[in-house]
Structure formats: C-alpha cells, structure tokens
C-alpha cells in the first residue's frame with residue numbers, strides 16, 4: 001500500500017513537469033532567451049521526482065509481466081524482459097556489472113541467430129555483446145538515450161576471442177577503435193569480415209536500423225559492391241567507431257510499441273554521407289577551439305526524463321513484483337548512484353593532429369566563407385529520439401560512461417559562436 005502511494009505521488013510530481021518536455025525542438029545551437037529565463041526564474045521551480053534513469057537504473061530484475069516493448073526507443077520501458085545468456089556458442093556478453101543484457105525475446109532470438117549465421121556463413125568468430133537494455137528497460141544512468149524498450153543492442157567490432165573471458169576481463173578489456181583519425185577508418189584494423197558482419201546484421205527483415213560511425217559507413221559504401229539494398233538501413237551516427245548498434249522494428253502486433261520512421265530508401269552514400277563529413281569536420285574545429293575559450297560554459301543540459309515523460313504503463317512496469325526502488329530522503333536513489341561508476345567500453349574518440357587541423361581550418365575557411373551549413377547538414381535521423389541529451393561521443397554505445405569526460409561534453413550549444421555545432425545525441 002505504501003509502495004502504491006509512493007508510485008502515485010511520483011507520477012503526480014513527474015506528470016506536472018512532463019508537459020514542458022515533450023518533443024523538444026532539435027537545434028544545432030540554442031541560446032537560452034534571456035527574457036524567458038528571467039520569467040521562469042521568477043516562478044518557484046517545480047518539484048521533481050528522481051529522474052527516471054535513476055529509478056530504472058536501480059532495479060535489478062525484470063518486470064514479471066508479459067514481454068512487451070512499451071513506447072519508443074528513447075522514451076519507453078520493457079515489460080517481461082529476458083536476459084541474453086552471458087555465454088553462447090557464438091557470443092559472450094561484456095561488462096556484466098552493468099546488468100544491461102536484457103531485451104525482448106525477439107531481440108534475443110535475433111542476436112543468437114546473427115551470432116550463429118555470422119560464424120557459420122561469414123567466418124566471424126563470434127559476437128562480443130555490449131549494452132542491450134536494463135531489466136525493465138527505461139532510460140539509463142550512463143551512455144545512451146535509446147536502448148529503452150528492449151529492441152536495441154550494441155555489438156563490439158572486436159571479434160570474440162576463442163576462449164571464455166573471465167568476468168574481470170569482460171570489465172577491463174577495451175573494444176578496438178576502427179578509426180585512424182576522426183574522419184578515416186584504419187585500413188590496418190578494418191577487415192572484409194567487418195563489412196560482412198554489418199551486412200549480415202542489416203540483412204534480416206526485422207532490423208530497422210544499424211548505426212555506425214560516418215567513416216565506417218563510407219567504407220561500407222565503397223565495399224558494398226552491387227548488392228546495396230542493406231546499406232539504406234546502415235545509418236551514420238556519432239560515437240559508433242568501436243561498436244555498432246542494432247535496432248529492431250517493433251515486433252508485429254506488439255501494442256504500445258512505437259516504430260521509428262523507416263529510413264529514406266536510398267543507400268545513404270551520397271549527399272547524406274557528405275553532410276555527415278561536414279559535421280565531423282565542424283566538430284573537430286569546435287573541439288579544437290574549446291580549450292582556447294576561457295571560462296567557457298559547458299553546454300546546457302536538457303532535464304533528464306522523469307517517470308511522467310514515459311508512457312503511463314512504465315509505472316506499472318517499474319513497480320510490478322515489488323520492483324520499486326528505494327528513494328532516499330534527499331530524493332536520490334542510492335542503488336542507482338552506486339551503479340553510476342563504470343568503465344567505458346572503448347577508447348575515446350580520436351582528434352586531428354595539429355598539422356591536419358591547420359589544413360582543415362584552411363580548407364574550411366576557403367570553401368565556405370561565412371557559410372551556415374548546420375541546418376543543411378542536419379542528420380536525417382535527428383528525429384530518431386526525442387530525448388536530445390548532450391552526447392558523449394566517445395562513449396555513446398558503451399556500457400559505461402564516466403560522468404565527467406572533458407573531451408566529450410560537446411552539446412548542442414557551442415562556446416564559440418563562429419562554429420555552429422551539430423547535434424550530437426547519443427543513441
């Protein structure tokens with residue numbers, strides 16, 4: 001009874017602020033209007049419950065309900081989640097301490113099939129599986145804005161070793177970056193097997209999208225040959241240079257599961273990819289200019305999703321079977337805070353060396369004097385998630401993200417107005 005009262009109180013508190021947070025407009029560089037800020041400052045700040053990520057991050061067991069993906073990839077939860085066994089014939093789960101190897105039964109079926117097919121038909125030695133979803137899905141304390149409904153999974157681009165890794169190794173081993181520099185795949189590391197693996201992953205009809213770093217997409221475009229239908233599902237996104245991200249469509253007849261619009265149809269190797277490279281270059285220039293701005297403010301953070309921002313049924317998912325986490329008197333969720341520290345799955349994103357940076361600066365100022373290309377270069381998948389949190393590009397897909405990484409605090413707003421920054425949400 002007490003629990004129910006707590007649930008209802010939370011819902012009321014969170015519901016009150018949720019209206020402001022629905023579908024924030026995605027902008028490349030947003031300055032908070034001074035007048036608006038003053039207005040809201042005059043009102044007493046609405047009382048908020050703990051962010052939904054703390055509540056979902058603190059629950060260690062699935063909701064004992066029928067399996068269902070509820071809501072959308074970046075705003076939802078998972079009922080009846082099932083966990084991928086940590087060792088399979090062709091896969092191993094990494095970063096076990098994160099407890100994020102949960103999903104819908106359909107996601108598990110898919111991963112087992114992919115692992116088996118990739119090994120038997122392509123010779124990929126096995127999958128190292130990174131983050132899927134939390135036991136009850138929902139927002140995560142670290143690393144992702146999606147992965148909320150049990151239909152997303154990160155798979156490392158590092159082949160599985162031919163032995164069972166110890167739990168400690170699964171915490172400590174770093175995934176391998178495929179990049180030589182921010183714009184280029186390292187051809188000494190990338191192999192034809194990598195191309196085959198991603199082609200295989202994209203080839204199943206239940207796949208909605210695969211996310212990879214733009215430089216990886218470029219290589220795939222070059223190596224695809226005549227069979228290019230699968231390429232349309234492979235979408236460029238920040239951070240995916242040591243893993244790729246698989247997103248399944250909503251399983252047929254799953255009520256309350258919200259699909260993403262299908263990709264546009266072409267192979268994405270033309271203008272869209274060129275726009276991504278423009279954004280990569282701008283991001284490099286912005287990253288290089290950042291330390292030179294004294295007292296630069298970090299990008300303003302969007303408020304985290306609260307329970308009231310998620311579909312109503314997510315309250316049932318959270319509380320089912322006594323799963324409601326303990327909330328401390330100060331409003332925090334101790335179990336979630338404990339889980340916050342963790343090791344990133346891969347190396348930080350590389351940056352250009354000074355010489356290459358100087359060359360880039362010269363070429364950018366020559367090609368587009370005073371150009372405002374941000375809008376044109378907006379990623380086609382920008383609407384993919386409504387939760388536009390400032391991204392941490394080095395750690396987008398990793399099971400863990402260190403809370404304060406100076407190199408990764410690139411947000412929608414830049415300290416330097418001269419370089420419009422692209423939107424950098426994690427996936």
Ligand SMILES: [Zn+2]
Pocket residue numbers: 144147152153154244245246396397427
């Ligand atoms: Zn991911």
